[in-house]
Amino acid sequence: MTLLEVRGLGKHFSGLHAVDDVDLDISAGRITAIIGPNGAGKSTLFNLLAGFYRPTSGTVRFKDRDITGMSPHRTVAHGIARTFQTTNLFEDATVLDNVLSGRVVRSHSTVFDAVLRTPRHRREERLNLDKAMAALEFTGISEYRGEIASSVPQEVQKRVSIALALATEPELLLLDEPAAGLTEEETGGFAQLIRDIVADGVTVGLVEHRMSMVMSLADHILVLDHGKEIAAGTPETVRTDPQVIEAYLGADHQEQEGAG
Numbered sequence: 299m300t301l302l303e304v305r306g307l308g309k310h311f312s313g314l315h316a317v318d319d320v321d322l323d324i325s326a327g328r329i330t331a332i333i334g335p336n337g338a339g340k341s342t343l344f345n346l347l348a349g350f351y352r353p354t355s356g357t358v359r360f361k362d363r364d365i366t367g368m369s370p371h372r373t374v375a376h377g378i379a380r381t382f383q384t385t386n387l388f389e390d391a392t393v394l395d396n397v398l399s400g401r402v403v404r405s406h407s408t409v410f411d412a413v414l415r416t417p418r419h420r421r422e423e424r425l426n427l428d429k430a431m432a433a434l435e436f437t438g439i440s441e442y443r444g445e446i447a448s449s450v451p452q453e454v455q456k457r458v459s460i461a462l463a464l465a466t467e468p469e470l471l472l473l474d475e476p477a478a479g480l481t482e483e484e485t486g487g488f489a490q491l492i493r494d495i496v497a498d499g500v501t502v503g504l505v506e507h508r509m510s511m512v513m514s515l516a517d518h519i520l521v522l523d524h525g526k527e528i529a530a531g532t533p534e535t536v537r538t539d540p541q542v543i544e545a546y547l548g549a550d551h552q553e554q555e556g557a558g
């Protein structure tokens with residue numbers, strides 16, 4: 299089943315075609331990877347899907363509903379969560395409070411419920427705590443729940459971002475270079491976490507530079523260069539595509555961390 303359907307999607311920044319006429323189908327229960335050199339438009343594509351940018355052209359449909367140009371708080375309510383290339387946590391808040399912030403989107407009690415501590419509010423608070431704790435367990439970082447986010451190791455911070463995204467109860471999770479800057483061993487742990495997320499019923503979109511990780515995880519790969527698709531298919535098809543080898547694998551095979 300197609301969960302997300304992208305057609306003719308484009309984003310122009312004053313003359314620069316950051317994303318240019320892209321088509322993409324993300325199948326439910328699968329891992330779809332987006333690869334390409336730095337500046338290819340991968341993060342911009344994720345920003346378009348999650349509503350952080352408005353497309354210049356094209357459509358995005360999620361669960362058969364047109365979500366083109368919808369704001370991030372609405373796309374997350376519909377079930378799309380994303381993490382950012384550079385972790386953006388509330389640095390002075392605890393790990394648990396960061397993850398709890400993901401629950402806002404699923405909460406319904408009003409400020410009056412909170413002030414009056416109505417049963418509805420207390421019920422929701424308990425549920426939110428349970429869900430946040432479950433996300434911390436799932437990502438393997440519950441022992442850090444009381445620590446200030448900026449004080450925990452980088453690998454843990456990256457897991458906090460994923461826990462925060464999972465706390466919103468997404469159907470589609472978009473991960474933008476989740477393993478950037480991590481050691482080989484830590485990267486293996488992230489690959490396993492991604493497999494666990496999919497096994498738990500969440501569909502994953504993955505932007506990742508490490509080819510070994512992409513090739514071992516992805517069911518489907520879209521290769522972008524200068525905003526355009528240059529290849530798409532299974533890891534096997536993409537790996538042997540001459541255009542991919544030239545544009546990406548050949549020209550640029552160091553690990554890199556871009557902006558955005």
Ligand SMILES: Nc1ncnc2c1ncn2[C@@H]1O[C@H](COP(=O)(O)OP(=O)(O)O)[C@@H](O)[C@H]1O
Nearest residue numbers: 311316336337338339340341342343556557558
């Ligand atoms: N907000 C923005 N304003 C102007 N240009 C942008 C903006 N965001 C991204 N770009 C440009 O769009 C292109 C694609 O960027 P990006 O999507 O971050 O690439 P990737 O994630 O593949 O490295 C780059 O040339 C980048 O400089």
Ligand SMILES: [Mg+2]
Nearest residue numbers: 341556557558
């Ligand atoms: Mg990027």
